[in-house]
Amino acid sequence: MTHQPVTYIMDGMTDWLTETEQRHWRRFLSMQNRLMGQLAAHLQAEAGLSMPDYDVLVPLSEAPAGRLRSTELLAVTCWEKSRLAHHLTRMEKRGLIVRETRADDSRYSDVLLTQQGRAAITSAAPKHAAHVRSWFVEALTPEELATLGELSDKITERLGEATPTCPID
């Protein structure tokens, strides 16, 4: 059995990417797939949370009184409106958050972290951070980590030009 890499660009079919460009893209893609997959698998196994749960719980846990407007969550997650709404419905059923219609404008709602939600994120975060340290931070020297940060920003800026509605951090 050959361990062929997953190819995102089919050989010989297009000339959109050169062979060198394809190789670097695949190296990045493979790393990204495995890193995010492994973090997600461990978060699920160790804390019963998905990465999207985490994306919602962390900003809530940092907000005053564990409360954010749904429009603020939209901005920080950078998700489609319908995706956020569906995900919040599932999280509400699991008791991690509750939604409250705003008193000043009934068209909008606030999202509140429950006690159970705070317990979940408080338990999950240190383990998750330890994995990020072990698999990402410690794989590189401090200089390499800074370089990766800079290269990441260049790509994010490029993406920002393609989708100006989504805020660049």
Add this chain to the structure above:
Amino acid sequence: MTHQPVTYIMDGMTDWLTETEQRHWRRFLSMQNRLMGQLAAHLQAEAGLSMPDYDVLVPLSEAPAGRLRSTELLAVTCWEKSRLAHHLTRMEKRGLIVRETRADDSRYSDVLLTQQGRAAITSAAPKHAAHVRSWFVEALTPEELATLGELSDKITERLGEATPTCPID
């Protein structure tokens, strides 16, 4: 409304990552979320395929006669066995692939690309490649792209130590 970045490590709660390490991690994470999200959204809108569909269709389209053992697909996708099985069931219902029990060993099956599956990946690939070029390759200089490839490999090697069963490309 503030555009607070999605934080994966809670401030003041752990000392697992320094402030600088957190910052670089978030830069990488934000880029990765947006790049992969944007590629997935365009693949879906333009070709009706998900990224996991793509991960399965491309190696099949490159295999002789569009046929791979399911164990080979397991190796190239680096997925859990149950995840692959469920995904193949869905793809078979959509007419993109068919499964055949192997004549030499009925415990295993082959996965075959259908004509419809080949048409889907042939139509999707050039558009997908153009997005990779525009949002990833052209965001960086050739030297920066090579550096990103090298840093990616270092992280993948580190992940390989954590999960030795999954092949490193």
